Amino acid sequence: MPRKSAYQPAKGQLIEARDLTKRYGATLAIDDLSFDVRPGLVTGFIGPNGSGKTTTMRLILGLDSPTNGEVTVGGKRYRDLPAPLREVGALIDAKAVHPSRTAYHHLLSLAQSNHIPTSRVHDVLGIVGMESAAGRRVGGFSLGMFQRLGIAAALLGDPPVLMFDEPLNGLDPEGIVWVRQLMRSLAAEGRTVFVSSHLMNEMAVTADHLIVIGRGRLLRDEGVSDFVESSSQRWVLVRSPQLNELSTLLKAAGAQVRVGTEESIEVTGPDSSAIGDLAAANGLTLHELATQRPSLEDAFMDLTRDSVAFRAGEAAS
């Protein structure tokens, strides 16, 4: 398990889900889900669309009630927290703000509800770089500005636990880098950071730990590197001036061959030395022979292939 040196257990709080189940009518959205989200780490929460990520976060926040099981933050149910924004900051739906209200008044109403000083509203507007937009009505905001406002709201109570549902949506590259650094620094301060995203490559550089769900069930709960390592997806990139002959030989040897980009093939089955030996034995020239390590995205696709709720070609939902 990757642990950061700045690990400060006193500051963060544990999110504990136990046998969490949520049924909406006939749909089983969350199916017996148990996991811990620990302080001092960025925990990525990934799964295909419709796998239950947002539902899980709503259950943590007490917005929906579980059909069975329970989830606690620091040992307490969210509804029992005396000043919840000071303990859990969450970004669930950045656009869920009245369009006629200014950014400042939106944050002020949230701050007042949890007895957070007004000065903190100005602080968080500064942290997300929105001082100049504070007095503007949010109806005219871009998606990226909504995300910044939502992050400001999450930071308002200076909470030890933070949850972000798809915080990168609508952000420009600069904004993405900023959010990544923010998550890393929040975790480095010892806070619990739980972030869902469908951008796997972003999770690969931001998260320490991953919780992967599919169709409401827990698929994996492990460190990012362990997750990638455990993936079965490996292939060898081969370049050769005699690709056709080589492909035929490889297929005859039982390998799977895909046509890659720029005069290359991607071979699954034999490892690079077996392919090199085969080429040498048949007098074929190789220009490149490289084992491809799976990316987080590959590992994710491999794992969730069977648990995708909505797939292209199926009826749109």
Add this chain to the structure above:
Amino acid sequence: MTTTTAAVAGPAGAASVPRAAGFLDSLRSEWTKARTVPFTLWNLLAATVLGIGIGALISALAAHQYPKATALVRAQWDPTSTSGAGLSMAQLAIGVLGILIVTSEYSTGAIRSSLAAVPRRGRFLVAKAVVVLALSFAVTELIAFTAFFIGQALISGHAPTAALGQPHVLRALVGCGLYGALVGLLGLALGTLLRHAAGAITVLVALLFVLPGIAAALPASIEHTVEKFWPTQAGQQVTVVVRTAHTLPPWTGLGVLALFVAIVAAAALSVLIRRDT
């Protein structure tokens, strides 16, 4: 937009010892929300213009009809409710304000950040109710007293006028505010139950105008009972000085309306507590 990576931590110790948030914090928050959306001002303005304008119009018309009126009409002449006739339209704007205060949160999704900030849903709804009651009461009183003085001035010289010192007049004017506050709360409860403004406004209009109108088409014996006990009509008895046939006494009438609104509000609270957001 500038990007900063400034320290995120707030005032020292802010998070380490969370101070419990209380009802007054929720109330302050709901007041900020109510005063920072445009429909609050527009609805209050609409109520004021309708309430005072229609009151003045009816007062002028009724005053000029009075010399030609029959003895029966003269016997039931109530200058206080004549000048307050605009309340029948103003109450719609007030009820709609109560509805929008909550349905605007559902339509924008803001209800989720509101309930994440205040997970005690009873506290959330009661704080909203206090804001709605205060706004509704204040604007209805403003309308009632302003319309009263304008109306009496218009009536003066054509028909008998009312004065604050006369029996029941002050009770009727204060009663307007109480009635308006209950209509605002009814709107809030309907909005909470139905979550959509259009549906809630339809039910409100039915309760205030349509169903009492339909009752008038019923046989007299049934009609009189319905007229007497229909919550909004019963509640309006507190705003009149000269009591007519088939009506409840003022405070009993207001009690019937208060009971009805309390039942709808209790249903709204119970649904809000159980419902997923």
